[in-house]
Amino acid sequence: MPPRRSHKKSRAGCRRCKARKIKCDEVHPRCGNCTKHGVACDFEHPGIVDTLSPVETPRPTTSTSNCDSPSTSTLPPTPSVESSTPLPLYRNPEPLPLTNSNKSNxxxxxxxxxxxxxxxxxxxxxxxxxxxxxxxxxxxxxxxxxxxxxxxxxxxxxxxxxxxxxxxxxxxxxxxxxxxxxxxxxxxxxxxxxxxxxxxxxxxxxxxxxxxxxxxxxxxxxxxxxxxxxxxxxxxxxxxxxxxxxxxxxxxASSWQWLRHSGIVIPIIESQPALNLDLSGQNANFFGHLLTGVEEEVASQDDPTTQELTRQAYQHAVAVLDWAHKIPHTGAPLVFLATVSRRFVELLESRRPRALAILASYFGLLKSLDSVWWLKGLARREVMGIVSLFDPDDEEWWPRLQWPVRIALYEGDFIPPDVWGAESCTETALLDQSGQNGGYVSHIELVSQMFSAVQNMPPTMPGDALDALAHQTFLARSQEFNRQMLLRDDTHVLH
Known part of the structure; x- marks a missing residue:
């Protein structure tokens, strides 16, 4: 039997190689094994091993390429730094890079x-x-x-x-x-x-x-x-x-006690042109023909309360049209949406011809704001859509739809007075007359008082008492719509 070759055992290897019972090449400042596996070496940082828990002996593997993988190593990779730079004992993890989706968002x-x-x-x-x-x-x-x-x-x-x-x-x-x-x-x-x-x-x-x-x-x-x-x-x-x-x-109405002192809300409200409405319906006005026959329609309803609410809803809506017709370029037509009563909305939902004709005239007024991006082309589409709901042989209502149709189909950026139907008043003149009905703030004061008086009444109360319920209905419908749109990735939005 040949004699056993002599061999010199070294005790100068790094502590990691000693713990793993493998030969260390003792290369400084970082031995070959530690360099190969991307782990810390006590040659490079003599004090680091003393601060860490004992090195875990790796599980046996059949492939050396998987030895000491990041999933089994207890020591973090050593960053590429100068040997003179002290290595912190505990390093905060670097922030994860944003994914493409997060970057896009x-x-x-x-x-x-x-x-x-x-x-x-x-x-x-x-x-x-x-x-x-x-x-x-x-x-x-x-x-x-x-x-x-x-x-x-x-x-x-x-x-x-x-x-x-x-x-x-x-x-x-x-x-x-x-x-x-x-x-x-x-x-x-x-x-x-x-x-x-x-x-x-x-x-x-x-x-x-x-x-x-x-x-x-x-x-x-x-x-x-x-x-x-x-x-x-x-x-x-x-x-x-x-x-x-x-x-x-x-x-x-429900938060007016705080909003009345708001430096944000009050200027927005007061920036609207002052209302100057003729609610009597007795004086000559441009849209007065829309109230012709209203008493007969109201009388056909059995409940006296509903009769009065219906009459007031029509008279108020027409009064707003007449007021906005005189100062269309101030944005006054937009006030219609915020001022009509809940009863008028109910009449629209029932597709009552008078309510539809009033709505068609409102969209005709919006033609004056056709240059605004979110109103572009809207007057034409909505007026013609409402007209499609009427029987072409309806001799009672077709004549009352002629003005909104003429305005909606008019081509040109400026609508002359003879087409519009009246000379526009100046906003200053109307502001001088606004003392009769007051501005929006005084109007909201009254609405707020009404809201406080009826908010504890049952939800069967008609009129403005149902405004909150209407809003909850809108929110519920809007949420369901958005949920469906997100699921379907539709290219259209709420009608």
Whole structure:
């Protein structure tokens, strides 16, 4: 038997190689084995092993390539640093890099916020620099102080605005639906917990943006006046508009004790042109023909309370049309949505011919604001859609629809007085006459008092007492719509 070769046993190997009972090449400042497996070596940092728990002996493996893999090693990889740099005993993990999806979401939010503060905020108010500044500066700052539902509402509206320039952009479509779904969910939850002094402003502003989103979404509706007669489901009335604005009224009335002192809400309310309504219905006015025969219609209803509410609903709606007809370019026609009564909305839901004719005239008024992006082309589509609901042989109502049809189909940026039907008054002249009925603040004071008196009554009460219920109905429908849109990734939004 040949003699055994002599061998010199070294005790200068690194402690890791000793623990693993393998030969260490004793290369400094980091031995070959530690370098190979990307682990710390006490040659490089003599004090590190003393601070750690004993090195775990690795499980036997059949392949050396898997030996001491990151899943079984108890020591973190040694970073590439100069030997003179002290290695910290415990290192905070580096932040995970953003995934492509997270990066995309983050860039989308930045894009939407920038677009809102630079462009979209200018379109939320018409002829009101004060309101524009509030929507641009004050509202985002309020959203950043804990009102995430308000921030989501801003992003949803901004996405809708961008989508008006790129209707088929799937990312914008999803962003618009997703942010509004988040807004509706959190907004409903906050309303359920009650309005307080601390959240009243944010809830009012969110309600206003929800109403704006509902209104602006109509430009993406699939109802096209050119093919209404070819569609089996016909024309869809924009009832969500009215439900959302009834919701604003409910929020304002129930939180007026705090909003009346708000430096944010009051300027927005007072920026609207002052109401100067003739509620008697006795004086000559441009839309007076829409009230012809109203007493006969009212008399056909059995309940005296319903009769009076119906009469007042028609008279008030027509009075608003007459007032807005004189100052259309101030944005006055938009006030119609916020001022009509709950009873008028019910009459629309029943598709009463008089209510539909009044609504057609309202959309005719919106032709004066056709240059606004979220109203572009809307007057033509809505008027012709409402007309499609009438029998062409109806001799009673067709003559009353001639003005909105003529206005809706008019080509040109400026509608002359002989086509519009009357010389427009100046807003200053109407403001001088506003003392008779007061401005919006005094009107809201009365509504708030009424709301406080009836809020504990059963929900069968007609009229404005049902505003809150209407708003909850709108929210429920909006949430269901957004849920379906997110699931289906549809390219259309709420009618």
């Amino acid at each position: 983050r860039m989308m939010e930045l894009k939407l916020l920038h677009h809102y503060t630079t462009i979209t905020c200018q379109t939320l108010a018409i002829s009101s620099p004060v309101s524009e500044k509030i929507w641009r500066d004050t509202v985002p700052n309020l959203a950043f102080t804990g009102a995430e539902f308000l921030a989501d509402a801003l992003l949803a509206v901004s996405a809708l605005h961008l989508r008006s320039h790129a209707p088929q952009d799937q990312e914008l479509i999803r962003a618009s639906h997703s942010y509004m779904a988040s807004t509706l969910s959190e907004y409903s939850a906050r309303l359920g917990k009650g309005i307080t002094e601390s959240n009243a402003e944010a809830l009012f502003l969110t309600a206003a943006l929800i109403a704006f989103q509902s209104t602006a979404s109509r430009i993406f509706a699939r109802d096209d006046s050119s093919d209404l007669k070819d569609r089996s489901d016909g024309y869809s009335l924009p009832l969500s508009w009215f439900h959302s604005f009834q919701g604003i009224k409910a929020v304002v």
